[in-house]
Amino acid sequence: MSHPAEASRHHAFVDACRTAIGATYVLTDPRDTAPFTTDWRRRYNGATLAVLCPSSAQEVAALVRLAVEHRVVIVPQGGNTGLAGGATPDGSGEQAVLSLKRLNRVRDVDPHNNTITVEAGVVLADVQARAQEAGRLFPLSLAAEGSCTIGGNLATNAGGTGVLRYGNTRELCLGLEVVTAQGELWDGLRGLRKDNTGYDLRDLFIGAEGTLGIITAAVMKLHPQPAARVTALAALASPHAALDFLALAQRFAGPLLTGFELMSDFCLKLVGTHFPQMRYPFAESHAQAVLLELSDSESEEHARALFERLMEHALDEGLVEDAVVAENIAQSRAFWNLREHIPLAQAEEGLNIKHDIAVPISRIGHFIDETDAAIAQHAPGARMVTFGHLGDGNLHYNVQAPEGVDAKAFLKQYQSSINQIVYDSVHRHRGSISAEHGLGQLKIDEAMHYKQPVEVQLMRTLKAALDPLNLMNAGKVIR
Incomplete structure (x- = not known):
């Protein structure tokens, strides 16, 4: 229970917030605050x-x-779709969630500068749509883009x-607007590709998960809309073959290659089990599949001709065992649905141990071979759900309980030790234990363990300099 003096300070803070932004927009009833205090995975x-x-x-x-003034920790929150607990308050009841959902305006679209200026609460899919209305592409795309x-x-x-x-x-991102930990407003909304006028403050706040300040708006890059997109699925014998195929695809397509997603055979079969309408795409089983996409500025005919030459060489060299090219937009969407339903199929299969890791692209095959073998020896029968963005070295390297084994009991027995096996292997391969989900509160201890002491101290120095009272999302990213 809070000390009376603390309770009085907290009441004064809440009352002052009501005065500042209106009582309607200060939620205190547990029925109203509940959606903001549980993370998307319901882990926290x-x-x-x-x-x-x-x-x-x-x-x-x-x-x-x-x-x-009142010494209250602020927890910034956007769509609350994070996977590491970075936007969830602790259990003390003494932190305040600051939702940015009402900062939802598109301030400017500049087709000639290829930029869009948006507030922090604009939903990603809406940024994509506004770009498309202007004849441009905003290329950030992920499963949660609708929220x-x-x-x-x-x-x-x-x-x-x-x-x-x-x-x-x-x-x-070209520029940011940020509220600092002191409550000052920095307007860095400059749509410049070149600006060498000192420290790059923008990059300090990107990826900091609200621990250094609160991003309120941004200038984002746009790109020309491609004239055509062509999508294909290729079957391969191993991740090593997939890496050779990636090198070949980059040699043939260069910057036209916009997607290169790796999916194991078990991933695709798991999707088929829980979503029967999504059929296995090949006539027979193959150890790995790659979903690749070309975005062409010339024409669909040009893209398809390039694809045909690429596949012909890949088949001739024995890199690809089978392939199917989407004939229309609906089939292309079906291919992407296979990829995007892997996490949903995993959830249907039961609790699992997730890892969002990155290793140098050239080491992916060796990482999978070595780590799979170590986990098989440590937890016999464990099923590996390995998929991800092969083209940038990011794997979602997940572990499902053996078939017929209670998933909750499996996690209780093996989660900690399997995490250590995976993270030790990532460290040996000079990788990162978080590729795109952040650290949040989920991976602080591991980050402090695997980072070099000088790296941790530099992070602490930045945190202390920009947020000396430790009021910006305390308990996340850094200890």
Whole structure:
């Protein structure tokens, strides 16, 4: 129970917030706050003093100044679709959630500069749609795009399926508007490709998960709409063959290659088991499959001709065992649905041990071979659900309980030890234990363990300099 003085301070804070943004937008009833205090995977359940719903950057700044005055931790939250608990308050009931959903305006679309300026609460799918209306492409694409927000994408430096061609969210951002931990507003909304005027403050806040300040708006890059997209599925014998196929595809297609997704045979069969309408795409089983996509600025005929030459060489060299090219948009969508339903099929199959890791692309085959063998020896019968963005080295390397084994009991017995096997292997291969989901509160201990001491100290120095009171999303990313 809170000390009376603390309870009085918290009440004063909430009252001041009501005055600042209106009582309607300060939620305190547990029935209203519940959707904001549980993460998307339902791994973390927190509590909150209040959920604050400002409608402008100026209101965000006012609320942060009140948090400083009353010493209240602020937890920024976008669409609440994160996978590492980074936007969930702790269980103390003394932190305030600051929802950015009402900052949902598209401020400007500039086709000549190929930029769009959006507030942090704009849903990713809406950014894509507004870009398309202007005849442009916003290439960030991920499964949660119908509910995640651009602020959350920036805070976690989200990846998705287009990183191979267009880069992570960081590479798609030119400028930011940020409320600092002191409640000051920094307007860095400059749509410049070149700006060498000192430290790159923008990159400090991207990927920081709200621990250094709160992103309220951003200038994002747009690209020309491709004239055609052509999608194919290729069957291969191993991840090693997939890497050779990637090199061949890059040699043939260069920057036209926009997607290259690896999926194991078990992944595809798992989708077929739980979603029977999504049939296995090949006549017989193959160890691995790759979903690849070309985006062509010339024509569909040009893209298909290039695809045919690529597949002919891949088949002749024995890299590809079978292949099918989408004949229309519906079939292309069906191929992508196979890929996107893997996490859903996993959830239907039962609890599992998830890993969002990255290793150098050239090491992926060796990583999978070595780590699969180590897990098979440690937990016989464990089923590996391995899929991800092969073109950028990001694997979703997940472990399902053996068939017929209680999933909850399996996780209780093996989760910690399997995590260590996977992360030790990632470290040996000079990789990262978080590729696109962030650290949140899920992976702080592991990050502190695997990072070099000098790296951890530099992070702590930045945190102390920008947020000396530790009020910005305390308990996330860094200890």
